[in-house]
Amino acid sequence: MILPWIYFHISTHRDYTCQTGVDDGFIIKASADTGVADWIVHYPQSNQDAEMVAVDFDTSTNVFGAGYSCTKADDADFKICDGIVAMFASSDGALMWEKRFTDLSALFTIKYDNEQGGGLYVTGTTTYGGSTNGHQKDHPLCDHDNCSVIMRLSPTDGEVQWARTVKGSPRWGVFDQAGGLELGKEDVDGPYIYVVMDDTGEGAVEEATLNAGTSYGGCLSAAGVFTPEYLIFMKKVVEAADCDFYDISGTSTFISRQAAEAAPASSVINGVSCGKQSTGDACLMKFHKHTGLPMWAVDVPPVAGIVPSPDGLSVHIAGWYYPGRAPALLDSVSLPGYLRDGGLGSQTSGIFNAKISAETGAGDYVMHSGGGSKDRLYNLVGDAEGNLYNIGYHMNLDMQWGHNLKTTMVETDVQNPTKTEAVETHMYVSKIAAATESIPSCLTTCAGNTDQAVIEANSCFIDGKCYPADANGDAFGKSCFVCDPTKDQRNWSDGSTLGLTQCYIDKRCMASGDFHFYQRRTWSGQIPSLCQMCSPGDNALEWSVKDGYQVVDGAPPPNDCAEVTNAPAPTPTPPTPTPPTTPTNPSEPTGPTMPTIGDNQSKVSDEKGLNGGAIAGIAVGSVAAIAIVGLIARKAMENGKERINIPEGPFHDNDVA
Numbered sequence: 001m002i003l004p005w006i007y008f009h010i011s012t013h014r015d016y017t018c019q020t021g022v023d024d025g026f027i028i029k030a031s032a033d034t035g036v037a038d039w040i041v042h043y044p045q046s047n048q049d050a051e052m053v054a055v056d057f058d059t060s061t062n063v064f065g066a067g068y069s070c071t072k073a074d075d076a077d078f079k080i081c082d083g084i085v086a087m088f089a090s091s092d093g094a095l096m097w098e099k100r101f102t103d104l105s106a107l108f109t110i111k112y113d114n115e116q117g118g119g120l121y122v123t124g125t126t127t128y129g130g131s132t133n134g135h136q137k138d139h140p141l142c143d144h145d146n147c148s149v150i151m152r153l154s155p156t157d158g159e160v161q162w163a164r165t166v167k168g169s170p171r172w173g174v175f176d177q178a179g180g181l182e183l184g185k186e187d188v189d190g191p192y193i194y195v196v197m198d199d200t201g202e203g204a205v206e207e208a209t210l211n212a213g214t215s216y217g218g219c220l221s222a223a224g225v226f227t228p229e230y231l232i233f234m235k236k237v238v239e240a241a242d243c244d245f246y247d248i249s250g251t252s253t254f255i256s257r258q259a260a261e262a263a264p265a266s267s268v269i270n271g272v273s274c275g276k277q278s279t280g281d282a283c284l285m286k287f288h289k290h291t292g293l294p295m296w297a298v299d300v301p302p303v304a305g306i307v308p309s310p311d312g313l314s315v316h317i318a319g320w321y322y323p324g325r326a327p328a329l330l331d332s333v334s335l336p337g338y339l340r341d342g343g344l345g346s347q348t349s350g351i352f353n354a355k356i357s358a359e360t361g362a363g364d365y366v367m368h369s370g371g372g373s374k375d376r377l378y379n380l381v382g383d384a385e386g387n388l389y390n391i392g393y394h395m396n397l398d399m400q401w402g403h404n405l406k407t408t409m410v411e412t413d414v415q416n417p418t419k420t421e422a423v424e425t426h427m428y429v430s431k432i433a434a435a436t437e438s439i440p441s442c443l444t445t446c447a448g449n450t451d452q453a454v455i456e457a458n459s460c461f462i463d464g465k466c467y468p469a470d471a472n473g474d475a476f477g478k479s480c481f482v483c484d485p486t487k488d489q490r491n492w493s494d495g496s497t498l499g500l501t502q503c504y505i506d507k508r509c510m511a512s513g514d515f516h517f518y519q520r521r522t523w524s525g526q527i528p529s530l531c532q533m534c535s536p537g538d539n540a541l542e543w544s545v546k547d548g549y550q551v552v553d554g555a556p557p558p559n560d561c562a563e564v565t566n567a568p569a570p571t572p573t574p575p576t577p578t579p580p581t582t583p584t585n586p587s588e589p590t591g592p593t594m595p596t597i598g599d600n601q602s603k604v605s606d607e608k609g610l611n612g613g614a615i616a617g618i619a620v621g622s623v624a625a626i627a628i629v630g631l632i633a634r635k636a637m638e639n640g641k642e643r644i645n646i647p648e649g650p651f652h653d654n655d656v657a
Contacts, residue, residue: 025052025067027088041093043086044069048079053108058155061090066110066122069100081128083107085120085158099158103139104149109181111193112155117237119161119289120153121193123181127169141165141213148200150285152292162257162292164265166274166283167208168200177302177319177377179282183289188312189358191235193289196303196317200283201274208275210285210294215262219243222251228263230291237290272297277328284317284356296361300329301352305380307388314364318353318380318390329354330363338370338400348372351392353432367432371396373421386434395422401430403464407476410507442466455489462490480509503534505543510534516543518556531561
């Protein structure tokens with residue numbers, strides 16, 4: 001269902017009686033086409049923190065919200081938080097009903113079921129933020145210090161219809177993986193929900209059973225035989241009338257879940273539990289949605305999103321993992337660690353995508369990607385065709401996506417040219433195809449190894465993908481490279497624009513006239529160079545320098561450029577007087593011989609005046625003009641302007657105007 005409206009849900013800062021750090025929740029309904037808000041609801045409110053963590057809607061686009069609201073007494077050391085569920089009218093956001101769970105500290109997923117029987121499903125925790133420092137609640141169905149809680153509620157008033165509790169308190173937030181809750185495809189899979197929660201069953205001394213929580217109702221025969229509800233009907237909630245249908249004798253009695261005769265959750269012995277692997281961080285669980293009967297569970301690394309497949313045969317999960325801490329996925333596959341800088345440094349985190357059997361919980365495949373620093377996933381979503389989309393961020397200079405596909409993040413950082421981690425945070429969206437060709441279309445023969453496969457004459461096979469001749473690498477930031485089968489069928493070749501209208505510098509393709517730039521952070525503006533630019537005709541692989549400028553080594557833009565200026569001419573060396581000679585004719589006077597002024601010499605004056613007449617005066621005037629220029633430059637530097645280093649050496653004709 002494509003909605004004409006979108007709903008925002010989050011917390012907003014508010015100040016009470018000069019306190020700070022106080023958040024309130026809100027929900028906004030806005031047009032999906034224009035973004036114009038229709039209404040805003042300020043809910044829930046608190047004197048500490050409150051938030052609508054998740055929303056969903058019914059068939060009339062009325063909104064269900066789940067979150068928490070916290071309060072703190074003046075003499076308390078910590079705040080007390082309660083889980084909140086509420087319903088708002090689609091027309092104006094009016095509150096239709098609300099339910100506060102004082103035995104929970106937060107709720108953080110919600111999903112409405114519009115199939116037969118309806119239902120509202122939520123997940124939550126008995127502690128706030130995964131902490132047990134006085135934050136844990138005393139929940140009647142939790143036999144541990146803290147529990148993860150999965151519930152089915154009435155969509156008309158929020159009353160609990162069933163609840164399951166599992167040892168462990170999940171965390172959530174921007175830096176934690178939120179997990180998820182999704183409905184199975186009932187027409188092809190059955191009446192099930194899939195739930196994944198962080199830190200559930202983690203580090204348990206013994207396995208954390210899912211068979212805890214609300215008792216099972218059913219039918220009690222006249223002979224005293226009790227049949228639990230999950231054995232009577234799987235596709236609907238069992239009611240009193242169903243006992244007569246089940247027992248044609250009409251002598252069976254309906255037993256509600258609250259009755260003393262109801263079967264406790266622990267009466268189910270099917271071995272479904274979390275924590276089978278001590279290193280597990282999260283648990284993926286499948287429940288029968290009408291009764292809460294657990295079907296299977298599997299330990300997985302932290303999960304950010306979950307997507308049941310359109311065919312009902314599989315469920316896809318994706319999230320983040322850390323080597324040595326993450327469990328082996330699919331019972332045998334250990335996820336690798338990525339090394340920074342192509343092999344330097346310790347093994348670090350990665351992103352995973354896994355496909356799980358909807359029927360048994362067994363693994364089908366797991367894929368991984370990463371680069372060595374702060375790989376995180378925000379969410380996983382799917383489309384009607386079964387394609388998957390990862391949304392997340394990383395701080396890698398090189399990102400490995402699998403199947404030999406690699407992308408390079410370019411950051412200009414002259415202060416740290418040998419860095420191994422990105423300074424900027426890079427957001428990303430990646431797509432995983434629902435189905436792949438058994439043999440890529442451009443390979444004419446393939447004996448199980450694409451490295452030895454024969455590629456069609458007019459195609460390239462690059463990074464595991466087929467490209468037709470003349471296709472460029474624009475999707476990977478390489479618009480100046482093309483598929484040229486005549487040159488190389490397995491790698492990008494130089495395009496016709498390279499050296500003509502484009503350059504390839506610092507691992508980027510850019511257009512003629514584009515300037516080198518510096519960007520301190522992702523959110524800051526680009527600071528362009530004054531002189532370093534792409535000039536394909538001069539050098540297509542290095543920055544060209546504009547006439548009249550020279551590059552200042554090691555300086556980022558705009559301080560990387562200095563105008564070429566004139567320096568003072570070397571001070572002329574006074575000519576050495578010729579020693580007096582003894583005249584051959586005693587009658588001739590004796591005295592020094594005047595030196596000859598050559599082309600490259602100047603006659604300088606002493607304090608009393610000039611010697612050498614007009615010729616000397618012209619020479620001195622030239623030197624004086626150069627000296628004045630030098631004084632102006634020195635004076636400018638004394639006034640705090642940038643000092644410019646003038647290169648030594650002979651001057652050329654254009655050095656002096």
